[in-house]
Amino acid sequence: MTFRPLHDRILVRRIEAEEKTAGGIIIPDTAKEKPQEGEVIAAGAGARxxxxxxxxxxxxxxxxxxxxxWSGTEIRLNGEDFLIMKESDVMGVIEAEVKAKTAA
Incomplete structure (x- = not known):
C-alpha cells in the first residue's frame, strides 16, 4: 500500500533516540520518551x-x-509506524554541516 498526503500534510517516520547517554548509561525502554525527530517520507503539494x-x-x-x-496523528502502514502532520507542526529542518577542508 502506498500513501500520498494531501495539501500541506507530511508523512514522517520517527528517528529512534539513542539507547545510551553520553556517559554510557543505558536507558531502559520504560524511561524513554518518544523521539521528536523524524524523516519526511512523503509530502503533499502544498496549501492554497x-x-x-x-x-x-x-x-x-x-x-x-x-x-x-504531541504533534501529528500516529498511523500504521505496512506494519510500520508513521506520523501524519501539517507542515505548521514542524519546528525546523536539521541540516548537515559541511566542513570545508583546508589545504595544509
Whole structure:
C-alpha cells in the first residue's frame, strides 16, 4: 500500500533516540520518551492561499525535521509506524554541516 498526503500534510517516520547517554548509561525502554525527530517520507503539494494560489511546502522528502511532542496523528502502514502532520507542526529542518577542508 502506498500513501500520498494531501495539501500541506507530511508523512514522517520517527528517528529512534539513542539507547545510551553520553556517559554510557543505558536507558531502559520504560524511561524513554518518544523521539521528536523524524524523516519526511512523503509530502503533499502544498496549501492554497486566499487567492487560490498553491503555496509549496518548505520541507521535502528526505528532510530530517524536529516537531512538537504531541504533534501529528500516529498511523500504521505496512506494519510500520508513521506520523501524519501539517507542515505548521514542524519546528525546523536539521541540516548537515559541511566542513570545508583546508589545504595544509
Amino acid at each position: 492561499d486566499d487567492t487560490g494560489q498553491l503555496q509549496p511546502l518548505d520541507v521535502k522528502v528526505g528532510d530530517r525535521i524536529l516537531f512538537g511532542k
